[in-house]
Amino acid sequence: MNEVKEKGKLAKEVSYTLANVSTEEKNDALLKISEQLLKDKKLLIAENQRDIIHGKAKGYLENILDRMLLNEKRIEDMAAAIKQLVELQDPIGQTIEMIEKENGLKIEKKKVPLGVIGMIYEARPNVTVDAATLALKTSNCVILRGSSSAIHSNKALVQTIHRALEKTSIPVNAVQLIEDTSRETAKELFHLNEYLDVLIPRGGKALIQTVVNESTVPVLETGAGNCHLYIDKTAKKEMAIQIALNAKIQRPSVCNAIETILIHDDWFKQYGIELLEALTLQGVEIYGDERVVQTYSEVVLATDEDWYAEYLALKVSVKIVSSTEEAIKHIHQYGTKHSEAIITEDNKQAQIFLNTVDAAAVYHNASTRFTDGFEFGYGAEIGISTQKLHARGPMGLEALTSSKYFIYGSGQVRQ
Template sequence: MSEIQTKGKAAKQASLQMTRFSTLEKNKALLLISEQLVIDQDYIITENNQDLKSGKDIGLSESVLDRIMLNKKRIKDMALAIKQLMKLDDPVGHVLEEINKENGLKIVKKTVPIGVMGMIYEARPNVTVDAATLSIKTGNAVILRGSSTAAYSNQAIVKSIHKALEKSELPIDAVQLIEDTSRETAKELFHLKEYLDVLIPRGGKNLIDTVVKEATVPVIETGAGNCHIFIDESAAVEMSLSICINGKTQRPSVCNAIETILIHEKWFKQFGSKLLEALSNKEVEIYGDEQVCSVWENAQIATEEDWYTEYSALKVSIKVVKNVEEAIVHINKYGTKHSEAIITTKEEHAELFLTQVDAAAVYHNASTRFTDGFEFGYGAEIGISTQKLHARGPMGLKALTSSKYLIFGNGQVRN
């Protein structure tokens, strides 16, 4: 039996056990994990350094290395995030609907765990902690399949989680890590319908597209973020500069950072150079259309591929448009349905943009960097869904549950 099959079977058995644990028991396990990560931080950092060295040797970019990197502060932050997760309401066992029939049947619809979740993800070892602890909080089991670039880090973190679970009432098998990071194991995971209830890819567009196209297990799309800001004709100058700089530079490697700025032609004529200068001062590489390149000599001409690209780096593509309608058409063609923003004082333009742009989160006069479970008040998230069924936008605890009908009778039969 392969590693995937063995761990899939173990996760399925653990998921059946997980349904019987109380919120208190799950929270106790989470506290033990939080404490164990801090206890094991030196070991985790040592293993993480192996990933960083390997990453440098194969030429990974600084932005990718930053995603992989763990230090004491980041581990402390992960531990604190788990304690915050403990404070959140347990979404399992809530009564969604209750129906009392004339024949005496009582029908109750309640929230239940999904069962076994699969996570396939790139680079970020913090996802290992997020996925494991969110699964535990919601009474699910999880199968984790990280990338080879963070293999040592992921194995060290899961060892720490297993140490904590050994001290708890919960089954250790509720958290499984696939240590073989080959393409073959990924493909096997795509078809693990016997044991896996849902598969969530988290990473770049190529990974997500591959999972969506090849998996026979139900998939929730998350993460790919080719996000836009449209600066309308009436947009306030300082607000526009502030939002664009924040959206692009505050943390360029994350999925809610902006990748393209669309600018109304009248605003561009008056203030475009000021924005280009502000971006350049932040060391942002600019890829622009002909109008942008004509006024900014350091800009490179944008290709069709640039409009589709999630740079995840200090790079941005910029296009001048005639109106809000043209901006909407561009976004709906090239965007990934993640997060989009308009800066304008015209309410009718804002309303048109908010209504017509097809994305999980659409902003008026604010940075796209707020698309995040904690910022939305949901607490920790498993990812940001860019699809429409089951979940959309930041996926908090409720998104990791399903529902179940419980029917109570006293001998009723159907005529």
């Protein structure tokens, strides 16, 4: 049997026992992992350096190398995040619904673990610890499949987790890493329906698309964000400019940053130049439609690719529209159903926009940057779901649970 199947089988077996582990046992294990990370700091940094050196030799870009990097501060942050996770309420075992039937049957719907979670992700080694600890908190087993570029870091982190779990009642195989990072192992995970209950991809658009297209295991799609800001006719100038700048510039590399600004014709005539100047002043490159190009010299003409682009950089596309409906139509054609905002003083337009736009989060007069599990107060975030089944928007611990009906009788049969 190969590595993927073998680890899948093991995970499935362990998952049945994890369903019976108490909140205290899980929290104890999490605290031990947190401590062990701090104890193993030097070792982890040394192993991470092997990946960094290898990455430099391969000519990786500076931002990729930065994502890969583990240093003292980052390890301490991981350890601290686990302590926060311990404080969160354990959803497992909670009663969702209680039905008592006339025949005496008691039907209790409770939250239960998903079972075995497969995680396919790219460079960031912190996903290893994140995924493992969120899974443990919710009594799930996890099979991790990171990228080859971070393999030494990931191996070291999983060894640290195992060293911690050895001191607890939780089997070490609750957390397993696929060490063979060839394409074949990813493909095997796509079809490991026998052992995996869900597959979660974390990374760029290409990775997520591959998983969604190829996997027969149910996928929790986390999100690419081609987010839009629509500035309506009646939008206040200052508010619109402030939100546009915040949503584009405050952290351009994240999925809830905006990529396109749609502007109502009337507003554009009055304040368009001011907005474009403010963006340019902050170093934002602008790709605009013909009207925008004609109005402001530093704008490059946008192509269809620009409207589809998730730049994740100091770039923005700008388009003039003549109504809320036209803005919505554009969003539905090019958007990724993540976060979409309207700035307007007209409540009717706001209502139309919020009700009609099909996205996980819709905003009236606020920055799209708030779409985030921590900002929403969930205390943890598995990712931001852009699909409509199971979970939508920022996913907290709940997203890693399923439900199960427990039915208690005394001999009842159906009439």
